[in-house]
Every structure is written in structure tokens, then in C-alpha cells.
Amino acid sequence: MKEITNIGRRRMLASTGGVMALAGLASVGRAHAQSAAPAAAAAPAAAKAKSLPAYAAWKDLNSVIVHSANTIETKRTAFGSGVITPTDRLFVRNNVSPPSADILNDPDSWKLEVNGVAKPRTFTLAELKSLGLAAVTVVLQCSGNGRAWFPSKPSGTQWTVGAAGCVVFTGVPVAAVLEAVGGMADGMVYMTSTGGEEIPAGIDPTSVMVERSVPISAMKDAILAWEINGQALPLAHGGPLRMIVPGYTGVNNVKYIKQLAFTKDQSPAKIQQTGYRFAPLGAKGEMTQASIWEMPPKSWINLPSDENKTVPAGQVQVSGVAMGGMTAAKSIEVSVNGGKDWQKAEFIGPDLGQYAWREFVLSVKLKPGSYQLASRTTNEAGQSQPEERLENNRGYLNNSWRDHMVTITVA
Amino acid sequence: MKEITNIGRRRMLASTGGVMALAGLASVGRAHAQSAAPAAAAAPAAAKAKSLPAYAAWKDLNSVIVHSANTIETKRTAFGSGVITPTDRLFVRNNVSPPSADILNDPDSWKLEVNGVAKPRTFTLAELKSLGLAAVTVVLQCSGNGRAWFPSKPSGTQWTVGAAGCVVFTGVPVAAVLEAVGGMADGMVYMTSTGGEEIPAGIDPTSVMVERSVPISAMKDAILAWEINGQALPLAHGGPLRMIVPGYTGVNNVKYIKQLAFTKDQSPAKIQQTGYRFAPLGAKGEMTQASIWEMPPKSWINLPSDENKTVPAGQVQVSGVAMGGMTAAKSIEVSVNGGKDWQKAEFIGPDLGQYAWREFVLSVKLKPGSYQLASRTTNEAGQSQPEERLENNRGYLNNSWRDHMVTITVA
Numbered sequence: 001m002k003e004i005t006n007i008g009r010r011r012m013l014a015s016t017g018g019v020m021a022l023a024g025l026a027s028v029g030r031a032h033a034q035s036a037a038p039a040a041a042a043a044p045a046a047a048k049a050k051s052l053p054a055y056a057a058w059k060d061l062n063s064v065i066v067h068s069a070n071t072i073e074t075k076r077t078a079f080g081s082g083v084i085t086p087t088d089r090l091f092v093r094n095n096v097s098p099p100s101a102d103i104l105n106d107p108d109s110w111k112l113e114v115n116g117v118a119k120p121r122t123f124t125l126a127e128l129k130s131l132g133l134a135a136v137t138v139v140l141q142c143s144g145n146g147r148a149w150f151p152s153k154p155s156g157t158q159w160t161v162g163a164a165g166c167v168v169f170t171g172v173p174v175a176a177v178l179e180a181v182g183g184m185a186d187g188m189v190y191m192t193s194t195g196g197e198e199i200p201a202g203i204d205p206t207s208v209m210v211e212r213s214v215p216i217s218a219m220k221d222a223i224l225a226w227e228i229n230g231q232a233l234p235l236a237h238g239g240p241l242r243m244i245v246p247g248y249t250g251v252n253n254v255k256y257i258k259q260l261a262f263t264k265d266q267s268p269a270k271i272q273q274t275g276y277r278f279a280p281l282g283a284k285g286e287m288t289q290a291s292i293w294e295m296p297p298k299s300w301i302n303l304p305s306d307e308n309k310t311v312p313a314g315q316v317q318v319s320g321v322a323m324g325g326m327t328a329a330k331s332i333e334v335s336v337n338g339g340k341d342w343q344k345a346e347f348i349g350p351d352l353g354q355y356a357w358r359e360f361v362l363s364v365k366l367k368p369g370s371y372q373l374a375s376r377t378t379n380e381a382g383q384s385q386p387e388e389r390l391e392n393n394r395g396y397l398n399n400s401w402r403d404h405m406v407t408i409t410v411a
Numbered sequence: 412m413k414e415i416t417n418i419g420r421r422r423m424l425a426s427t428g429g430v431m432a433l434a435g436l437a438s439v440g441r442a443h444a445q446s447a448a449p450a451a452a453a454a455p456a457a458a459k460a461k462s463l464p465a466y467a468a469w470k471d472l473n474s475v476i477v478h479s480a481n482t483i484e485t486k487r488t489a490f491g492s493g494v495i496t497p498t499d500r501l502f503v504r505n506n507v508s509p510p511s512a513d514i515l516n517d518p519d520s521w522k523l524e525v526n527g528v529a530k531p532r533t534f535t536l537a538e539l540k541s542l543g544l545a546a547v548t549v550v551l552q553c554s555g556n557g558r559a560w561f562p563s564k565p566s567g568t569q570w571t572v573g574a575a576g577c578v579v580f581t582g583v584p585v586a587a588v589l590e591a592v593g594g595m596a597d598g599m600v601y602m603t604s605t606g607g608e609e610i611p612a613g614i615d616p617t618s619v620m621v622e623r624s625v626p627i628s629a630m631k632d633a634i635l636a637w638e639i640n641g642q643a644l645p646l647a648h649g650g651p652l653r654m655i656v657p658g659y660t661g662v663n664n665v666k667y668i669k670q671l672a673f674t675k676d677q678s679p680a681k682i683q684q685t686g687y688r689f690a691p692l693g694a695k696g697e698m699t700q701a702s703i704w705e706m707p708p709k710s711w712i713n714l715p716s717d718e719n720k721t722v723p724a725g726q727v728q729v730s731g732v733a734m735g736g737m738t739a740a741k742s743i744e745v746s747v748n749g750g751k752d753w754q755k756a757e758f759i760g761p762d763l764g765q766y767a768w769r770e771f772v773l774s775v776k777l778k779p780g781s782y783q784l785a786s787r788t789t790n791e792a793g794q795s796q797p798e799e800r801l802e803n804n805r806g807y808l809n810n811s812w813r814d815h816m817v818t819i820t821v822a
Contacts, residue, residue: 080641082546082579084495089641130726133772135493135760168493168761230491230500312537317544349546350579352761361544 055101056092056236063089067157070094074162076406079302081319083349083359084137085165087229092236093142093163095210095271096197099235099256103196107232107240112224116192116262118182125226125240132176134223136246137168137352139323143249143276143292146389146398152281154395161300161404166321166357169244171225177260184216188262191216193243196256211269212252212276214245214293216262221246221355224257246355247326249292249397251276266291279393295325297385298399299332299360299377301406310411316366318345323357324379331378334362338372338405339387345375354380366410373408376401466512467503467647474500478568481505485573487817490713492730494760494770495548496576498640503647504553504574506621506682507608510646510667514607518643518651523635527603527673529593536637536651543587545634547657548579548763550734554660554687554703557800557809563692565806572711572815577732577768580655582636588671595627599673602630604654607667622680623663623687625656625704627673632657632766635668657766658737659704660808662687677702690804706736708796709810710743710771710788712817721822727777729756734768735790742789745773749783750798750813756786765791777821784819787812 050066052059063078063086072092079085103110108126123131142163144156157163174191178184195210225244226233233239238255245252251271266272266287276292277285299322304311318336322329328351333342345362360375376385389400461477463470474489474497483503490496514521519537534542553574555567568574585602589595606621636655637644644650649666656663662682677683677698687703688696710733715722729747733740739762744753756773771786787796800811 080638081544081581082638082641084579084641086498086641126723130723130728132774133492133728133730133759133770135770137761168495170492170760227491227493230493230495230497312541315541317541319544348544349581350548350761350763350767352763356761359544359546363543 055098058088058234059092059236060086060088064091065162070097071157073157073159074165076161076300076302076305079165079321081303081349081359083166083352083356084229085167087167087231087234087237090140090165090167090237091142091163093157093250094255095251096195096208099196099198101235103256104232104235104239107226110240112241112257113259114177114181114261115259116185116188117178118185121181123177128172128177128224128241129226131180132172133170134173135168135170136221136223136244137166137356138244138246139164139166139295139355139357140250140253141165141295143251143396144394146400146403147395149398149400149403150389150391150395152391152393152395154393156394163250166323166352167229168352169223169225169242170227170230171223171241171244174219174222174224174243174260177224178219184262187264188216190214190263190266191219191222192259192261192263192267193252193254193257194259194261194267195254196258206269209269210254210271211267212254213263213266213272214248214252218245218248218252218293224260247294249276249295252293276396277394278396281391281393283393285394292396295323296397296399297325297329297377297379297383298323298404299329299375299385299401300404301334301373301375304408305373305406307407307409310409311366313366313368313410315363316410317361317363318373319348319359319361320375321357322347322360322375322377324354324377324381325383326354327380328354329358329377330380332358332360333376334360334364335374336364336366336371339374339402342376368411369409371408371410372405374401374405466509469499469645470503470647471497471499475502476573481508482568484568484570485576487572487711487713487716489573490576490732492714492760492770494577494763494767495640496578498578498642498645498648501551501576501578501648502553502574504568504661505666506662507606507619510607510609512646514667515643515646515650518637521651523652523668524670525588525592525672526670527596527599528589529596532592534588539583539588539635539652540637542591543583544581545584546579546581547632547634547655548577548767549655549657550575550577550706550766550768551661551664552576552706554662554807555805557811557814558806560809560811560814561800561802561806563802563804563806565804567805574661577734577763578640579763580634580636580653581638581641582634582652582655585630585633585635585654585671588635589630595673598675600627601625601674601677602627602633603670603672603674603678604663604665604668605670605672605678606665607669617680620680621665621682622678623665624674624677624683624702625659625663629656629659629663629704635671658706660687660706663704687807688805689807692802692804694804696805703807706734707808707810708736708740708788708790708794709734709815710740710786710796710812711815712745712784712786715819716784716817718818718820721820722777724777724779724821726774727821728772728774729784730759730770730772731786732768733758733771733786733788735765735788735792736794737765738791739765740769740788741791743769743771744787745771745775746785747775747777747782749816750785753787779822780820782819782821783816785812785816
């Protein structure tokens with residue numbers, strides 16, 4: 001039998017309950033997007049078109065759902081079938097409003113402080129570029145992608161599938177930077193990245209700063225990136241410099257990174273201490289609960305998925321994307337009857353490595369009627385998508401195949 | 412010893428000379444771009460910025476060189492290091508002005524006639540989409556890319572490196588279409604694609620029509636594509652539907668395809684009969700000469716390559732792209748002294764299959780001075796880039812490593 005799991009399950013066992021608290025980070029105030037954003041409708045089709053914020057004005061409005069100035073989702077029908085998500089359709093999610101676009105006036109002069117190492121120092125981006133070059137394809141996915149399907153209606157953006165994309169980042173391996181500073185100081189356990197967002201005056205910085213710690217094991221494939229999909233990293237995606245931790249949820253890929261530190265403890269920032277924790281329903285986030293780090297295997301169908309459009313009867317190509325999380329997606333099954341029966345689908349197109357997603361397709365003959373299309377993937381580690389989501393207070397890490405089903409009408 | 416070759420070499424031996432003729436297709440008249448376009452300067456830095464034609468107005472003007480309305484080149488410094496060429500920087504080359512943008516009003520109703528098969532018929536694009544789904548990453552490259560370095564100054568656009576890009580096309584396998592029409596008729600030798608460009612009245616259609624034949628062996632990995640890099644194929648790149656023949660030069664990837672035919676003979680179109688032939692210097696194109704089909708192995712350095720900018724002394728990451736042609740690029744060497752000494756460079760980033768290019772990098776310490784950076788690749792078939800281009804009358808298939816060198820100043 002396959003092991004049905006996601007990252008949250010074993011962590012949840014180690015988690016403790018806590019005092020009821022609705023918000024976590026969402027209580028921070030004006031600098032925090034979620035507090036300003038009304039929850040959008042769960043289905044993309046029902047979402048109202050809002051205008052794009054200035055820093056993301058170059059996004060393709062027809063391909064996205066603008067939940068708020070800091071939360072923009074890719075439409076399920078807009079992913080395309082080319083594996084790589086076009087940058088102008090890629091989701092945006094900022095925990096704090098982005099810094100001034102002025103930081104991109106001279107990207108090469110951007111400064112990164114490196115601490116917790118043998119020889120702490122500051123690098124300019126130009127200097128970082130001389131240390132090495134690597135490109136890695138990753139699924140970038142918000143921790144709360146799929147939150148819209150939690151019946152507990154957790155606070156936060158009501159993402160369905162579109163707070164995710166598969167993109168190529170280019171930059172310098174963190175390992176190469178570490179080598180240039182003589183290696184890690186003794187006894188370090190975490191790699192901690194600090195974002196360059198402005199902290200409003202009069203606020204405890206730890207309450208809003210975007211500073212995330214991940215285990216140093218995550219450093220292996222991590223890069224400091226200045227390019228996305230072959231273009232200079234725009235402000236909306238963390239330019240001029242962003243930490244990319246392959247396999248880890250979006251929040252761990254710190255934008256506008258200004259400090260990289262190897263640390264003995266996790267960051268004191270609220271976003272690390274009590275935010276992004278796998279808290280039981282009704283419980284507050286606490287350090288004893290699992291941090292939202294690694295992504296579990298997940299897949300969904302993109303085409304056909306437009307519930308407002310009928311599909312002609314006959315041969316139909318059912319296609320979507322499947323990711324393995326920390327290891328590659330190994331196999332993919334599709335059901336056209338809501339998960340009663342499953343058929344093996346086929347991966348198509350290029351394989352961009354373990355942290356990328358794969359395109360898949362099942363060719364199937366459909367008579368007129370209504371069909372519930374579902375998909376489930378198994379990764380190289382033998383982990384499969386579960387049928388049901390794992391409940392948690394903030395609606396993180398939803399990889400339930402049932403939640404991601406789509407109903408189509410064939411006529 | 413490695414076999415030093417390119418596709419042209421063995422074909423050239425089979426070629427015959429011919430009457431002196433300057434132009435080939437370039438004499439066709441107003442419908443032909445080259446006749447209107449003055450030759451641009453060989454070096455991108457020297458090219459004057461022209462405005463983009465309406466059908467390509469969405470291109471990033473800072474990243475391209477506009478030679479003419481139908482010939483737009485990617486700047487050498489604008490490829491990025493993310494393997495996939497961003498669509499808004501990808502080169503454009505139309506043999507004939509593109510059809511009206513109206514053909515994209517309802518892409519799914521675009522019609523493709525299929526002939527030379529057991530059961531000839533016409534498919535709409537919507538019907539083609541029901542037959543299968545495949546994604547393939549290819550280097551799309553104009554036959555004349557690198558023409559600027561031919562001392563014979565062949566007519567045609569003076570491309571340096573930027574009439575090429577690595578992109579993901581999505582569509583239906585030609586094999587799946589063929590299966591739907593009961594297979595090929597007996598005795599067919601070529602796969603012939605006809606473009607949907609408008610033929611001006613009063614002109615012999617064969618003199619301007621874009622109709623290209625390739626050997627049926629090329630069908631194996633060929634697709635009929637409606638997406639590029641995850642987005643609906645725009646008019647500039649052949650939307651709504653384009654023939655993609657992986658490994659073959661750009662002209663064989665017929666845009667706006669309206670007919671796919673399996674044929675006993677090559678197309679009677681001028682572009683097939685006498686155009687795109689590997690003709691000896693001073694000779695006219697003839698059927699007895701090799702048609703410009705398969706691409707040879709090729710590589711070049713993209714960064715650093717800006718001759719107007721000095722590079723800081725110290726560690727330098729020398730990076731570029733390497734393609735194998737019909738098989739994958741297997742190894743790559745870099746020289747910093749004009750080809751006197753070579754060092755093995757490293758492939759980085761995702762491997763998108765045999766028809767894609769790979770990013771490569773060599774980390775090297777450079778003192779102040781002038782350096783000639785060169786690269787040469789060897790493919791899985793053991794073919795290497797030659798030092799010198801193979802002369803031919805129209806300046807096709809330049810894969811000389813010497814021509815592609817770039818001189819940088821380190822200070």
C-alpha cells in the first residue's frame with residue numbers, strides 16, 4: 001500500500017494546542033495585506049476583477065485574480081501547458097507591502113549582509129554574481145494555496161489553485177557564498193533570511209519583519225536569485241535579490257533579502273515564531289508546532305476546468321500539473337468520476353528536476369454528461385496525495401485530491 | 412580525434428555550383444521583408460533602435476534589435492541565464508508579412524487541411540486539441556543566424572547570435588494527427604507544411620508562398636503547436652497554429668499552418684526549390700544542393716559580452732548557451748584567449764531535452780586586460796563546432812566558434 005501523507009501529518013502529531021486566536025500575522029495592521037483584503041470568492045469565475053497594483057501593473061489581468069494589492073492569483077485556466085508559468089501570470093503574495101521600486105534603480109549595488117559565518121561581511125549583488133551561477137526550476141507556492149476549501153474558513157486569502165507556479169530562478173548557490181566567507185560558524189542550525197521591507201515607525205520590528213528560518217539542510221539546493229524565467233527579478237517577485245529554498249513554501253523564499261544569517265535559533269520574528277505554524281483548529285500558532293516549510297506532493301487538473309463552458313463530447317485531453325514536493329512526482333492518476341475509479345495518466349514535456357512540476361495528460365472518451373475530474377500524484381519517496389485535507393487553523397498545505405476536483409459538463 | 416563537422420559539410424560535397432545570383436528569395440518584392448530592410452550593423456551595440464511593428468509591439472524593445480518590420484533580433488546580453496528565452500525577447504523573422512491579426516479572434520476555429528493520407532480531411536484547431544497533447548523544448552533558430560560574420564556579405568538580415576531562442580511549444584503530436592486520418596498514403600517521402608500568409612494578387616503563388624518540405628523522418632518529434640512558453644501562440648510566432656520540427660532551422664517551422672501534406676516530392680514553392688539551399692559562394696540555389704534542414708551543434712557566450720562595459724578583475728563567471736542540434740549537447744569548453752587554450756565548462760540548470768540548449772558556466776580568475784572569450788560544444792553524436800564557418804552563398808548555418816567569440820576588457 002502507498003503511504004498516504006503530507007508534510008503536515010507527522011508534524012501535527014508533534015504539535016500542541018493553544019489559546020484560540022483567529023489571525024496570527026493578520027493582526028499586524030496596515031502593513032499587512034491580509035488585514036486589508038476582503039476574502040475573495042473561492043471559485044475564480046466568481047471573483048470580481050480588480051485593478052492591478054502599480055508594482056505588478058505588468059501582469060496579464062486576464063490571467064489573474066486580484067484579491068488585494070498584495071495577493072494576486074493565477075486563474076486555473078491560465079497556467080497553459082508549457083510547464084513553466086509565464087511570469088506575467090505568476091501569483092504574487094507579499095506579507096508586507098513591497099519596498100520602493102527605487103531599490104531596482106541599480107540592482108548591482110544591492111547589499112547583502114552575511115552573518116553567522118567564519119568571516120562575516122557584506123556583498124553587493126555585483127560581487128555575489130562573481131561567486132557562481134546556478135539555475136533551478138521550482139514550484140513556488142504560497143503556504144495557504146488551497147485555503148478556500150477549508151470548511152473552517154481560516155483567515156487569509158482564499159486561494160484555490162493559483163497561488164503557485166513553476167518557474168526558473170537563476171542566481172548564486174548559497175553554498176558558494178558560504179565558501180567565500182569561510183564556512184558556517186560553529187553550532188548553527190538554521191539558515192535565516194531577512195527581507196528588505198520597510199518597517200513602519202513605532203512598531204515592534206519583530207511583529208512585521210519578514211525573517212524566516214529554515215533548517216540548514218535546506219541550503220543544499222538553495223540559491224540567491226536575481227533572475228526569474230530569464231529576466232531580472234522584478235519587485236513583485238523579490239528583486240533585486242531573493243532567497244530561493246527549493247521545495248519549501250513561498251514564505252521561506254524571502255524577497256528583497258538584505259541579510260543571510262546562519263543561526264542557532266529560529267528568527268524572533270512573529271512570522272517565524274507564531275506565524276506559519278501547523279496549529280490545530282482553533283489554536284494559536286506556537287513554536288512547538290511544525291513550521292510551514294517543506295511542501296507535500298500535490299496535483300490538479302487545469303484543462304478542462306472552466307465550469308462555465310461545456311466540453312464537446314468525444315475524445316478529451318484532461319491535463320494538469322503534478323509536483324512531488326521534496327522529491328520528484330513519480331506517477332499520476334486521473335479520475336473522471338469523482339475518485340471512484342482511477343486511470344494512470346502520462347507525464348508530458350520536459351522534466352525540469354525534482355522541485356519542478358510535471359505536465360500530465362489523460363486522453364479519455366467522454367459522452368455527454370457531468371464529470372468530476374480529479375488527479376492524485378505519488379512522489380519518488382512514495383508519498384501520495386491524501387483524499388482529505390489535514391485540518392489546521394490557518395488552512396496551510398492543502399493537498400487533498402478531493403478538494404482540487406473540478407466538475408465539467410460534456411455536451 | 413573528434414569529428415569536426417556541421418550539417419553543411421557533407422552536404423556541400425554533394426552540392427553543385429550554379430549561375431551567380433545574389434538574392435534567392437530576396438528578389439520577390441514588397442511581400443518580402445529582406446528587400447525592404449537595409450542590412451543592420453554586425454554588432455548589436457552599433458544597431459540603431461527602430462520601433463517595433465504593430466504585431467510585435469509587445470516585445471521588450473530594450474532587449475531586441477529591430478532590423479526591419481519582419482526581422483527582430485534578441486540582444487546577446489538579453490538572453491538571461493534561465494535556459495528558456497522569455498517570449499517578449501524572442502527573435503522574430505517572417506519570410507512574408509504576417510496575415511491579419513484577425514486570424515487570432517477565434518483561434519479554435521482555425522482550419523488545417525491534411526492531405527497525402529488515407530482519409531484526407533480538415534480539422535479545426537479545437538478538433539486538433541482533442542487528439543493529443545505534447546510539450547517540447549526546442550532551440551528555434553533562423554537558418555541565417557550568424558550571417559553577419561560571413562566575409563562574403565551574403566544578402567539577408569545581418570544576424571549575429573540573436574536570431575535564436577530556446578522555448579517550450581505545446582500542441583498535438585503530428586503522429587497523433589496522422590493516426591486520426593488513417594496514416595500516410597503510400598510512397599510519401601516528405602512532410603510538407605503550408606503557411607497561411609496572404610499571397611498578393613498577380614504574383615505566381617509559388618514565388619512567395621511559405622511552404623516547406625522536410626523528410627518524413629522529422630515527423631517523429633514534430634508537433635502542431637498552439638502555445639509558446641505557456642501562452643497562446645501570438646501572431647508574431649505563428650499563432651494560431653505552427654508546425655514545430657525539433658532540431659530543424661526556423662524556416663521549417665511553418666507559421667499559420669493551413670495545410671499539412673505528406674508528399675512524394677518537395678514543395679514547388681521557391682522557398683523550397685531554390686531558397687534555403689546550401690549553395691557554394693556565388694552560386695544560385697538549386698534542388699541538387701542540400702536544403703537547410705537540420706541544425707548543427709553550436710554555442711556562444713552571453714555574459715560577459717558587452718564590449719562597451721568593463722568587467723571587474725577577479726573571479727568572473729563566463730556563461731552562455733550550447734545546443735547539440737539533432738542530439739543533446741554533451742560537453743562544452745571555454746577559452747579566454749581566443750581559442751589557444753580550452754577549459755571544460757559546466758552545464759547548469761535544467762536539462763530540457765535533446766532539442767533544447769543548455770546553460771553553461773566557467774568560473775575563472777581574470778587579471779586586468781583584454782580577453783577573447785570563445786566556446787565550443789560537442790554533441791552526443793560526437794560532432795563538434797568547427798573553428799571556421801562553412802562558406803555558402805547565403806550565409807546559412809554558421810556555427811564557427813571563432814566567429815562567435817567576444818572580446819571583453821577586464822579592469
